[in-house]
Amino acid sequence: MRLPRLFRSASLRTRVAIASAAAASAVVAAFTILTSVVLANNDAAQLDRRLDAIVDASVFPDELQDPRRVLTTGRSRSSGQVVFQRGFQLPALPPGTETVLVNGVEYRVRTIPVEQEGGVLMSIGIRADSILLDRARVPTYIAVGVVTVLIAAGLGWLLAGPAIRPLRKLTEHTTRLGKGADQIPAVHGVREAEDLAEAMTAMLSRLAAAQLATTNSLQAAQDFAANAAHELRTPLTAMRADLDTLRIHDLPPEERAEVVADLSRAQRRVEGIITALGQLASGQLAQAEDREVIDVTDMLDRVARENMRVGRDVRIDMDVSDDLGHVLGWPSGLRLAVDNLVRNAITHGQATRILLAAHRRGDVVTIVVDDNGRGLPAEEHETVLGRFSRGSNAAPGGSGLGLALVAQQATLHRGSIRLSDGPLGGLRATLTVSANPDTQQDSAD
Structure with missing residues (x-):
């Protein structure tokens, strides 16, 4: 059933007042009907008891001889003729008790046989007046009912004020969002309002997280496009020049092989740049809910075995403490960060021996990669961690993003990356990550 338009547009406070008035009306109506039925039955029982007293009395008291209140009529049982009467004449009635109307007045009449000659039926009636159900008092009852309903509506209005105050505060806080306020303060007083405030806060948090994810996605896409356009221009230009050379000139086999080798190196560089940019974009879009428990020892073992298969003349040793445990990340x-450190030592450092060491101190796990390669000048230890920064002794064809990926993952895992001279004669890379999920949460967000 559809509510009236006025009620649908009313405030909560008004609705509470109307509901209170309606409830009071229903209670008053039910109480009135129930009371009327009970009083009517009680009146009938009292009248019957008075009739019994009159009939049983051998001498009528003076107050019962008032013909305006007590009527008595005797009739012959055989002929029905009136033998005697007091007051108005009662109609002929069979033995029993009935309510009859005499001259516009209701009487409660008891008819009994009187054992005389020929037999006589005597009807005794008394006025069926009711003090409590007097019709003259109906307006008073109605007035009392109306006052009761109005009082209930007023109480509903007054009591609804404090009840809806938290909702009003919640509305005010909501309207101020985006106008100097970024979150909804805690609301107290009504459990429903508190639940609503918590639900809205959670919704705003989800919206903020979704907005941040969208912003990060757009930023990652813009960075990818800008970096790709900038960094791929040179190798693509070189590839086009080499292709034009092969198409226009009939080169000797030696020169042709050299141009094809240049093309192959440029192609690998383009592929490496695109792959690294994609990995950087994935790092920018990392979400806290995507974290998993990582067995660091197992991960380092996999990195060592796979890189030794790629470079057969490289030996990778491991020195991992027994209490290394797990991290959440x-x-x-x-895995990409550690793998890039190892491959950087092999490809650019020309290392033949690498030592992977890891230990744990509290909530911090430290992974150290030492090599016996060519190392890196001290003044370049910081600069090579930036995007598209290459060391002075880097091998050709690299993307310049390998160490930048390591730095990104170190930040995501609430840690750091530091380069220094190593004890094996080459470069030492020290990667620290936090194993505490609570500290990682801030970084991920």
């Missing part, structure tokens, strides 16, 4: 990202 992004498995592919952390």
Whole structure:
């Protein structure tokens, strides 16, 4: 059933007042009907008891001889003729008790046989007046009912004020969002209002997280496009020049092989740049809910075995403490960071021996990669961690993003990356990550 338009547009306070008035009306009506039925039955029982007293009395009291209140009529049982009467004449009635109307007045009449000659039926009636159900008092009852309903509506209005105050505060806080306020303060007083405030706060948090994810996605896409356009221009230009050379000139086999080798190196560089940019974009879009428990020892073992298969003349040793345990993070990202450090030592440092060491101190896990390669000048230890920054002794064809990926993953895992001279004669890379999920949460968000 559809509510009236006025009620649908009313405030909560008004609705509470109307509901209180309606409830009071229903209670008053039910109480009135129930009371009327009970009083009517009680009146009938009292009248019957008075009739019994009159009939049983051998001498009528003076107050019962008033013909305006007590009527008595005797009739012959055989002929029905009136033998005697007091007051108005009662109609002929069979033995029993009935309510009859005489001259516009209701009487409660008891008819009994009187054993005389020929037999006589005597009807005795008394006025069926009711003190409590007097019709003259009906307006008073109605007035009392109306006052009761109005009082209930007023109480509903007054009591609804404090009840809806938290909702009004919640509305005010909501309207101020975006106008100097970024969150809804806690609301107290009514459990429903508190639940609503908590639900709205959670919704705003989800919206903020979704907005941040969208912003990060757009930023990652813009960075990818800008970096790709900038960094791919040179190798693509070189590839086009080499292709034009092969198309226009009939080169000797030696020169042709050299141009094809240049093309191959440029192609690998383009592929490496695109792959690294994609990995950087994935790091920018990392979400806290994507974290998993990482077995650091197992991860380091996999990195060592796979890199030794790629470079057969490289030996990778491991020195991992027994209490290394697990960390909560992004498995592919952390694996990529360690793998890039090892491959950087092999490809650019020309290392033949690498030592992977790891230990734990509290909530911090430290992974150290030492190599016996060519190392890196001290003044470049910080600069090579930036995007598209290459060391002075880097091998050709690199993307310049490998160490930048390591730095990104270190930040995501609430840690750091530091380069220094190593004890094996080459470069030492020290990667620290936090194993505490609570500290990682801030970084991920």
